[in-house]
Amino acid sequence: MTSPAAAPLLFEAVLHPELLAEVRRYSGHALLLSGPARVGKQQLALQIAAQENCLHPHSDGFPCGRCASCRAVLVGAHPDLLGVTPRTTTSTGKVARRRIIPVGAIVEARDDAHDYEQHVYQFLELRPTYRRRVVLVEGAEYLNEQAANALLKLVEEPPHNALFVFTTEDASLVMPTIQSRCARLNVSPLSDQRLLAAWPAAPDPELLAMAAGRAGVLQERDKVEAALQDARMLTEALRSGPLSALEAAEALEKRFDTEWHPQALRFVWRSESPAVRAASDTALERLLGALEVYASPSLSFQVFALDLRAAFGEG
Ligand SMILES: [Zn+2]
Known part of the structure; x- marks a missing residue:
């Protein structure tokens, strides 16, 4: 199999x-x-x-x-x-x-x-x-x-x-x-029940929650798990100080996948307050917009890190 x-x-x-x-x-x-x-x-x-x-x-x-x-x-x-x-x-x-x-x-x-x-x-x-x-x-x-x-x-x-x-x-x-x-x-x-019935090996609960019934998310399991890991690391770094936030953003830039990272970030932020979620989402939209017009990626990720610090009340 x-x-x-x-x-x-x-x-x-x-x-x-x-x-x-x-x-x-x-x-x-x-x-x-x-x-x-x-x-x-x-x-x-x-x-x-x-x-x-x-x-x-x-x-x-x-x-x-x-x-x-x-x-x-x-x-x-x-x-x-x-x-x-x-x-x-x-x-x-x-x-x-x-x-x-x-x-x-x-x-x-x-x-x-x-x-x-x-x-x-x-x-x-x-x-x-x-x-x-x-x-x-x-x-x-x-x-x-x-x-x-x-x-x-x-x-x-x-x-x-x-x-x-x-x-x-x-x-x-x-x-x-x-x-x-x-x-x-x-x-x-x-x-979830039907999705699990179709899967030979049960995915971990977090992946299943992010899939929200979409089989294609489980099919890309490796990429999605890596994106979730990156999203958790960035979110932790935001709270440790501006330097670690910038470092984490730089690391994220190298691995950024426009399909999975935005979804993973929003998923990781789902338990934050509505105000934090809204401000983080605005920062994310700003980053994606900047990348679409070929703005300098490294600068865009630095701005993203600082925007997120502000969104999380750390800036
Ligand atoms: Zn046939």
Whole structure:
């Protein structure tokens, strides 16, 4: 058995069986999976792709996880599955980095700097190798207007009965033209009991509390535990004096992961008073904003340390 950190638990655990069953009854061409970050949307989308193409599904309809098609999904090399993800644009000057899915992901576009190897149009021209081609658009809120427009006709009448699976953390930010053509599935956090049932080794209670029902947090266990450790160290250092606060901030800068450290810090601060939490959160937002516009990272972390000292009433 492989460890949960290494394996995405793609076929070992169906975390949202009711949604997978709902998809089996759905006869349309476009799904919008909506739910918080790390709740398991991507895993569900891959299970949908596997289910559409499995050669020997279980009697309950779930994909087998062992046939040639399922194995191809597992290793990320399925001929009928195309993944489209946002790219980060870097503008010159002090403009924040923006994530977008440009029209170049959908059709071949001139002067396209984002280099999508395969375009959705081109991908859908071909007949499926197994049963059904699936286009997985991760982060549908990042489709720009041009890209969304280029998709419309395909989503309405996809060649060879293809299926679109869009995922989003916030459905209200997805272009209305796309939203209205999709069946919406809400992917909710699981109960701790259900999450634990899917896990071979029980995670420690703190990790489980931070996961708050999101399977993807447990899948990144090592990174999350390291971020929690860093967050506790910084918070302790704040109270020991300005020098240790600055040192801890410098150490944090070297390891800072914009996905996990902010979550870990907020989690570690959860037992502070509302006033401390609000002020710390403002300091954290300020740091993230500064990093986004490429302000000097070392200076930004020093300011962060001093802001936090003030927030904790130590400044
Ligand atoms: Zn299979």
